[in-house]
Structure formats: C-alpha cells, structure tokens
Amino acid sequence: MKNLLKRYRKFQLRLSPQQNLLYGFLTYTVLGWTLLCIPFFHKQTISALDNLFIATSAISTTGLVTASVFDTYNGFGQFVVLLLFQIGGIGYMTFTSFILLSRKSPLTHWHQRVLSAEFTMPKGFEIKDFLKSVIMFTLIIEVVGALCFYIAFTQAGVDHNFAIWSSIFHSVSAFCTAGFGLYNDSFEQFAGNTSINIIISTLAICGSLGFIVVTDLWNKITRKSHQITFTTKIIFAAITLLLILGTLVIYFFEPTVVAFEENRLMASFFQSMTALTTVGFNTLPIGSFSLSALLITILLMYVGASPSGTGGGLKTTTLTALIAVIWNRIRANKQVTFFGRVIPKERLSVATSTFILYATVLFAATFLLTLTEDLTLEQILFETTSAIGTVGLSTGITGTLTFWGKVVLIFVMFVGRLGILTFGLALLARRKKITSVAAEGDLAV
Amino acid sequence: MKNLLKRYRKFQLRLSPQQNLLYGFLTYTVLGWTLLCIPFFHKQTISALDNLFIATSAISTTGLVTASVFDTYNGFGQFVVLLLFQIGGIGYMTFTSFILLSRKSPLTHWHQRVLSAEFTMPKGFEIKDFLKSVIMFTLIIEVVGALCFYIAFTQAGVDHNFAIWSSIFHSVSAFCTAGFGLYNDSFEQFAGNTSINIIISTLAICGSLGFIVVTDLWNKITRKSHQITFTTKIIFAAITLLLILGTLVIYFFEPTVVAFEENRLMASFFQSMTALTTVGFNTLPIGSFSLSALLITILLMYVGASPSGTGGGLKTTTLTALIAVIWNRIRANKQVTFFGRVIPKERLSVATSTFILYATVLFAATFLLTLTEDLTLEQILFETTSAIGTVGLSTGITGTLTFWGKVVLIFVMFVGRLGILTFGLALLARRKKITSVAAEGDLAV
Ligand SMILES: [K+]
Numbered sequence: 001m002k003n004l005l006k007r008y009r010k011f012q013l014r015l016s017p018q019q020n021l022l023y024g025f026l027t028y029t030v031l032g033w034t035l036l037c038i039p040f041f042h043k044q045t046i047s048a049l050d051n052l053f054i055a056t057s058a059i060s061t062t063g064l065v066t067a068s069v070f071d072t073y074n075g076f077g078q079f080v081v082l083l084l085f086q087i088g089g090i091g092y093m094t095f096t097s098f099i100l101l102s103r104k105s106p107l108t109h110w111h112q113r114v115l116s117a118e119f120t121m122p123k124g125f126e127i128k129d130f131l132k133s134v135i136m137f138t139l140i141i142e143v144v145g146a147l148c149f150y151i152a153f154t155q156a157g158v159d160h161n162f163a164i165w166s167s168i169f170h171s172v173s174a175f176c177t178a179g180f181g182l183y184n185d186s187f188e189q190f191a192g193n194t195s196i197n198i199i200i201s202t203l204a205i206c207g208s209l210g211f212i213v214v215t216d217l218w219n220k221i222t223r224k225s226h227q228i229t230f231t232t233k234i235i236f237a238a239i240t241l242l243l244i245l246g247t248l249v250i251y252f253f254e255p256t257v258v259a260f261e262e263n264r265l266m267a268s269f270f271q272s273m274t275a276l277t278t279v280g281f282n283t284l285p286i287g288s289f290s291l292s293a294l295l296i297t298i299l300l301m302y303v304g305a306s307p308s309g310t311g312g313g314l315k316t317t318t319l320t321a322l323i324a325v326i327w328n329r330i331r332a333n334k335q336v337t338f339f340g341r342v343i344p345k346e347r348l349s350v351a352t353s354t355f356i357l358y359a360t361v362l363f364a365a366t367f368l369l370t371l372t373e374d375l376t377l378e379q380i381l382f383e384t385t386s387a388i389g390t391v392g393l394s395t396g397i398t399g400t401l402t403f404w405g406k407v408v409l410i411f412v413m414f415v416g417r418l419g420i421l422t423f424g425l426a427l428l429a430r431r432k433k434i435t436s437v438a439a440e441g442d443l444a445v
Numbered sequence: 446m447k448n449l450l451k452r453y454r455k456f457q458l459r460l461s462p463q464q465n466l467l468y469g470f471l472t473y474t475v476l477g478w479t480l481l482c483i484p485f486f487h488k489q490t491i492s493a494l495d496n497l498f499i500a501t502s503a504i505s506t507t508g509l510v511t512a513s514v515f516d517t518y519n520g521f522g523q524f525v526v527l528l529l530f531q532i533g534g535i536g537y538m539t540f541t542s543f544i545l546l547s548r549k550s551p552l553t554h555w556h557q558r559v560l561s562a563e564f565t566m567p568k569g570f571e572i573k574d575f576l577k578s579v580i581m582f583t584l585i586i587e588v589v590g591a592l593c594f595y596i597a598f599t600q601a602g603v604d605h606n607f608a609i610w611s612s613i614f615h616s617v618s619a620f621c622t623a624g625f626g627l628y629n630d631s632f633e634q635f636a637g638n639t640s641i642n643i644i645i646s647t648l649a650i651c652g653s654l655g656f657i658v659v660t661d662l663w664n665k666i667t668r669k670s671h672q673i674t675f676t677t678k679i680i681f682a683a684i685t686l687l688l689i690l691g692t693l694v695i696y697f698f699e700p701t702v703v704a705f706e707e708n709r710l711m712a713s714f715f716q717s718m719t720a721l722t723t724v725g726f727n728t729l730p731i732g733s734f735s736l737s738a739l740l741i742t743i744l745l746m747y748v749g750a751s752p753s754g755t756g757g758g759l760k761t762t763t764l765t766a767l768i769a770v771i772w773n774r775i776r777a778n779k780q781v782t783f784f785g786r787v788i789p790k791e792r793l794s795v796a797t798s799t800f801i802l803y804a805t806v807l808f809a810a811t812f813l814l815t816l817t818e819d820l821t822l823e824q825i826l827f828e829t830t831s832a833i834g835t836v837g838l839s840t841g842i843t844g845t846l847t848f849w850g851k852v853v854l855i856f857v858m859f860v861g862r863l864g865i866l867t868f869g870l871a872l873l874a875r876r877k878k879i880t881s882v883a884a885e886g887d888l889a890v
C-alpha cells in the first residue's frame with residue numbers, strides 16, 4: 001500500500017498542475033461513485049449511472065440529481081453525499097493540502113503550483129495562511145449556519161431529530177454552494193420563511209464570495225491591512241449590480257412571483273441569489289417560469305460566483321475583465337483599463353478565452369441534448385447552463401433524461417467544476433511550456 | 446442645394462470613418478423608407494413601421510419581411526426594394542466611391558479610411574483597383590445569373606414575362622445575399638429543381654466569398670500573382686468544413702428532409718449554404734424543423750460569410766482567429782499561430798471583441814423579444830440570429846411580431862450590417878485615437 005502511494009506520488013510529480021487537478025477530481029468522483037453504489041447506503045435501488053451522476057454532481061457541488069437524495073439514500077448514504085460535496089466545495093486540493101498541513105510537513109513546490117492553478121489569487125497571498133483561513137472560515141461558518149438552521153427549522157415545525165441532521169446537511173450544502181437538499185421540493189415550502197431565506201443567502205454568499213474576499217476583509221477588520229484589494233472591490237460591485245438586475249427582472253416580469261404578495265421581493269432576490277452564487281436551492285417553481293425569467297436566470301448562472309470561492313460559473317471577475325475589454329475596444333483605447341487600473345494582458349486573454357470556451361461547450365452540450373432528449377430549447381439550455389456553472393437549478397427535467405443525456409451532463413458538470421481552460425490545458429498543453437495563469441496580480445480571473 | 450451638399454461634406458470630414466458609415470447607412474435607410482412609404486409603389490396598404498422594417502431589411506440585405514414584398518408593392522415598388530438591397534449589397538461606401546471613381550477624381554484620404562473600415566483587407570490591396578473589380582464582378586455575375594435564372598424559370602413553367610423580372614430580381618437578391626424573393630414560400634416550390642439550387646448557391650457563394658477572395662483568385666488566374674493569399678486559403682477551408690458539417694447534421698438529424706428522397710442531400714446542402722452565406726432563401730419548411738436542425742442553422746448563421754463580401758455574420762475569418770486563440774491558449778503557446786503563421790495581436794483582439802459583442806447583442810435582443818412576444822425560445826433565438834447575421838431565414842414569425850418586437854429587430858438588422866464594433870466605435874470612440882482595424886495584414890477579420 002505504501003509502495004503504491006509512493007508510485008502514485010512519483011506519477012503526480014511528472015504531471016502538470018492542470019493534469020493533477022483533472023486526475024484528482026476524477027479520483028474523488030470514482031471513489032464517491034464506488035461508495036454510493038454500495039447497497040448498504042440505499043433505501044431503494046438506484047442505477048449505476050444515476051449513482052455516477054449524483055457522485056459527479058456532489059463532487060462538482062452542482063446539485064442536479066436524477067433521483068431524490070432523501071428517498072434513495074439512507075442516513076449513511078446521505079452522509080456520503082455530504083462528504084462528497086464538502087470535499088468538492090473546499091476543493092480537493094485544499095483538502096489534500098490540509099492533510100499535508102496538519103502533518104506539519106511543509107507544502108512542496110508542486111502543491112503550491114497546483115493550488116495556484118485552482119485558486120487564482122492576487123500576489124501577496126501566502127498559500128499556508130490561505131489554507132488555514134479556508135479551513136477555519138469553513139468550519140466556523142458551517143457550525144454557525146447549522147445552529148441558525150436548527151432554530152429556524154424547529155420554529156417552522158420540523159421534527160426535532162430530523163432538524164438536527166437537516167441543519168447540518170443544509171448548512172454544509174449552502175456554504176459549499178452544493179444545493180443538495182433533503183426536501184424533494186428544495187426550499188419551495190420555505191419560500192415565505194424569512195429566517196431560512198436569510199440563512200441560506202448568507203451561507204451561499206459567504207461561500208461564493210471566495211476565500212480571497214473573506215481573507216481580504218478579515219485582514220481589513222483585524223487591521224493587518226488598511227485597504228481592501230482591487231479584486232475585492234470589483235467582486236462586491238459586480239455581485240451587487242447583478243443581484244439588483246436579477247431581482248428587478250424577476251420581480252417585474254415573472255408572473256409566478258405575484259402570488260407571493262408581501263414576500264415577492266424576497267422570493268425574487270432569492271432566485272437571483274441562488275443563480276449567481278450557484279448554490280442552486282430554489283423557493284420558486286422554475287418549471288413554470290416565463291421565458292424572460294428563465295433567460296435572466298441563465299445569464300446569472302452563466303456569470304456565476306467569484307474566483308476561489310465554492311461557487312462555479314464564468315466568475316464575476318471574468319465578466320468584469322470582459323466588460324473592460326469591450327469598453328476599451330469601443331473607446332479605441334490602447335491599454336485596457338478599469339477604474340483607472342491597467343489590467344494585465346494575460347488576465348484579459350484568460351478571460352476572453354474562458355468566455356469563448358464556455359460558450360462553445362454550452363452550445364455543444366445543448367446541441368447534443370437536442371439530439372438525445374425530446375424537450376424545449378429553454379429546458380435544455382437552462383439545464384446545460386446550470387450544469388456548466390455547477391448551479392443545480394432545473395426546470396425539472398433531470399430525472400427524465402435519457403442515458404446519453406445523463407452522460408452529457410455528467411461530462412459538463414465535471415468540466416464546469418474543473419474549469420474548461422484547466423481541462424483543456426490538462427489534456428493538450430505542451431510540456432514545460434505551462435504558463436502560470438495567475439501571474440501578474442491585480443485582478444484575479 | 447449645392448451649398449447644402451458642401452456643408453454636408455464638411456460635416457462628414459469632421460467624423461470618424463465609423464461615424465461616417467453609421468450616418469451613411471442611416472441616410473440610405475431613411476431615404477429607402479421614405480420611398481417605400483409613397484402610395485404610388487403599393488398594391489395594398491402597409492404601415493409605416495412595416496415599410497421601415499422592409500427598408501432596413503433591404504439596405505442591410507437581411508431579407509426578413511413583415512409583409513410579402515410581392516403582395517404589397519407593385520413592380521415599381523419591387524424595383525425600389527431591389528435598388529435598396531443592391532446598394533446595401535455592394536455597400537453604400539463602395540457605391541458612393543464608385544460615383545467618385547466614375548467622375549475620375551482621385552479618392553480622398555478620407556474615403557480610403559472609410560473604405561478600410563468597411564472592408565477589412567490584407568495589405569497590398571489598392572482601393573481603386575479593388576472598387577473596379579467589385580463593380581465589374583457584380584455586374585458580370587448578376588447578368589449571367591439572371592440569364593441562367595431565366596432559362597431555369599421558363600423551363601420550370603414560370604410565365605415568360607414574369608420570368609424576366611423574376612430572374613433579374615432573384616439574381617441580384619442572391620448575389621447580394623439579400624434573400625428577398627417574389628415568391629411567398631421563398632424557393633420551397635423549387636426544392637427539387639437542381640438548376641435553380643445550383644444557380645442560387647453559386648450566386649450566393651460568389652457574393653458571400655467576398656471581393657478579396659475573388660480579386661485574389663482573379664490575380665492568380667490572370668497570373669498577376671503566383672500564390673493565393675493566406676486569408677483566401679483560410680476562407681475556403683472554413684467554408685468547406687462548415688458546409689459539410691451543416692449538410693451532414695441536417696441530412697441525418699432533420700426529419701423533414703426525408704420526404705425529399707433523392708433530393709435529400711441537395712436540400713440539406715442548400716439549407717447549410719443559405720445560412721452560412723447569409724443569403725436567406727429557403728427550400729425547406731424551417732417552421733417545422735427539429736431543434737437540432739434549428740441549432741445547427743443558428744450556428745451557421747452566427748458564423749456567417751467572409752469579410753468584405755455581401756454576406757453578414759461574425760465572419761469565417763473571425764471564427765478562424767477565435768479557434769486559433771483557443772487552440773494556442775490550451776496548448777499554452779505564447780504566440781498565437783495558425784498553420785505556422787503568427788496572427789497579429791490586434792486582429793485577435795478584434796475577433797474576440799466581436800464575438801463577445803455579438804453574443805451580448807444576441808442575448809439582449811432575445812431577452813427583449815421574450816418580453817414583447819409570446820413565442821418559444823427557439824423561434825426567438827432563430828429570428829434574432831437571422832437578423833444580426835443579416836440572413837433573413839425565419840421560422841415564420843416575422844409577420845406576427847408586435848410593434849416593439851419589430852423595433853428590436855430593425856435595430857438588430859441595422860447593427861448587424863454595420864458591424865457591432867463599428868457601431869460601438871461610431872458612438873463611443875474617443876476623437877483622434879481611432880486605430881485602424883485593418884492594420885497589420887495577414888488575416889483579415
Ligand atoms: K450548486
């Protein structure tokens with residue numbers, strides 16, 4: 001066994017950071033799949049493909065499911081699912097690095113490189129400190145979240161014993177923006193419950209904001225630094241504007257929210273929040289949405305969360321870089337500046353490439369699903385965007401997908417979590433020419 | 446009057462090339478609109494908005510119509526429409542430059558700049574020679590096309606007198622990739638007519654290939670040069686591959702082509718050709734298409750024709766540049782090369798910006814139409830892509846659009862023809878900082 005591990009370590013060291021991430025995610029997915037296939041964890045039978053779908057969905061913190069987690073898996077099985085999205089959420093690399101850290105051995109150069117590829121960070125962040133804050137931050141928020149959930153659930157009349165498990169499960173799920181739930185209608189029954197709306201939103205926003213932002217804010221609060229970074233400011237501005245945009249569109253143009261009366265604004269906000277943070281819980285019936293509400297949700301899911309958080313999507317910083325590119329091109333400026341800062345060309349190139357790759361994979365997946373499924377374009381496009389952004393919202397078609405439809409979505413969720421650029425680099429980059437994606441600082445993409 | 450023209454000339458000279466193009470297109474559209482509103486040209490009444498829609502559609506060589514051209518306008522009115530798409534097709538700038546040329550006065554520096562903005566050309570092309578070839582090329586092909594059409598139409602049993610007018614109208618329409626027709630079912634009744642399929646395809650491909658390619662080939666044939674340019678090679682490769690892709694997908698996955706039996710391959714090819722060249726005639730009933738066929742048509746319409754031709758869309762060269770960007774990014778190369786050539790950074794930047802802007806306008810227009818129309822996403826997306834690529838194919842919804850729906854599409858057609866980047870630069874570029882889009886040569890985007 002020890003020999004095997006040694007050989008694996010040797011194999012790892014010959015790989016590029018991107019290849020390591022690819023094989024790492026693959027390993028965790030296969031491990032999770034194997035576990036979920038064990039009948040001991042099942043309440044009722046489930047196909048191997050559905051187990052693979054759910055394992056990939058959990059590791060990628062997507063939350064799309066082809067079968068109800070609560071009805072299919074017993075308590076132990078549910079715990080396995082929780083474990084998978086907790087691992088996926090903090091990032092398998094952060095996790096393995098934590099194991100390394102807790103053994104007090106120094107981070108190898110290789111691990112530093114791998115981490116840099118997963119979490120693109122502005123210069124000046126120390127990997128070790130970064131990891132410590134990640135773990136502390138995660139534990140504290142999840143415990144506090146679970147306590148709040150417990151109070152809210154028991155107040156809402158949920159059975160005491162179930163409330164304990166439900167609180168832990170949903171707290172981790174919300175913070176990891178996994179969107180896995182133990183209720184088959186997600187949070188539709190709690191649409192009017194203000195406490196639960198606030199708890200989920202806070203957890204999901206904390207998770208999706210990214211550790212960069214939190215570390216940054218923490219340094220500001222503890223007065224280690226006097227100013228928050230440019231990246232943090234950009235992230236806050238982008239999230240605020242996108243949330244306002246989404247909330248307004250759904251508030252004014254989505255007929256189903258009218259029924260919520262005094263909770264209409266809260267329900268509209270929650271829908272925007274769930275798409276943008278890519279947490280994927282829903283309080284509204286997405287299957288009955290109007291086209292306009294579906295499209296604005298698709299836009300928010302496509303943009304997604306912030307870099308180095310638990311959320312997916314294109315990332316708010318990438319969107320910002322794209323806006324900067326376009327604005328400066330139209331203004332015929334020679335340098336790309338944003339709020340007076342020059343954004344490094346490498347960052348811009350990564351941002352535009354990512355956008356194009358996302359659009360390409362999204363189109364390809366949507367096209368393939370039109371071949372395998374008998375559904376409308378909006379249902380398919382919503383599902384593929386949800387998968388690539390690791391969001392987990394659905395118009396309700398996931399359970400009805402054909403064999404090949406599920407295979408396509410498994411691939412899209414996997415690639416969506418890994419990052420399409422990372423995936424491409426892992427498969428095709430030439431040896432010894434790998435350029436660090438997070439090189440020049442300023443704006444993390 | 447002369448004084449007015451002088452003052453207009455002065456006004457023009459203060460504008461950037463992009464602004465000149467914008468105001469030029471606007472002027473022609475308003476002139477065309479005014480003409481079409483004159484009751485003398487009408488067979489039956491038509492609203493002012495519909496006249497504006499058709500004028501914009503003709504000047505932009507889109508071919509989307511909210512009312513049948515044949516049923517609405519008499520022969521004179523139809524001639525006005527023909528005039529508009531002929532002007533639009535050769536390009537209003539080529540047209541005005543031709544007037545200048547025929548007066549034997551030298552092209553001013555300003556006109557050269559304006560032309561460079563409309564037709565992005567590799568270095569070495571002389572504007573004057575270029576214009577001469579454009580006009581000669583257009584006239585020769587249109588006359589030959591009309592003669593061929595006349596033979597084919599009379600053989601197909603079309604009335605002799607109508608066949609003359611119909612041949613001229615459709616020859617110009619096909620070469621200008623305008624897609625305006627005198628038959629209300631476009632060319633569905635001629636779906637099995639091989640001659641007509643070949644005539645339209647040849648005209649549309651010649652028009653959409655672009656004058657660059659033709660001049661280039663002409664130089665090769667007349668032995669003025671020994672090798673065709675890199676751009677021409679790229680354009681041929683891209684068109685061939687895309688046509689094969691489109692034809693195969695429609696042949697195998699579109700159920701409506703099965704009924705065409707021995708003409709199935711021809712019908713599939715025609716559908717790909719009409720989308721890619723952006724001519725917009727159709728022989729297949731697009732309203733009954735499967736989602737897969739609609740999506741592949743949308744893809745081809747989005748990519749569109751070649752630069753400096755009569756067609757619209759993103760352009761094949763832009764697609765090539767994007768593929769080069771992505772491929773070299775994934776391979777972790779420092780320079781973007783394609784078939785061993787280094788593509789200038791400015792070109793790449795224009796290509797990625799254009800792609801992002803197209804996607805943005807497409808999403809915005811689609812979203813707006815979901816608010817104004819009660820249609821499916823595939824119908825709307827098909828229509829907006831058709832408008833932005835100045836294609837003119839439709840699932841049959843154009844006539845049913847609401848007031849605001851028509852307004853949105855008028856804007857999209859206009860911006861689609863002008864080029865989104867040109868439109869943006871015209872409105873927002875800073876003075877005296879305008880960089881020539883066609884600077885470094887190699888690959889025209
Ligand atoms: K999720």
Ligand SMILES: [K+]
Pocket residue numbers: 506507508622623624723724725835836837
């Ligand atoms: K057209």
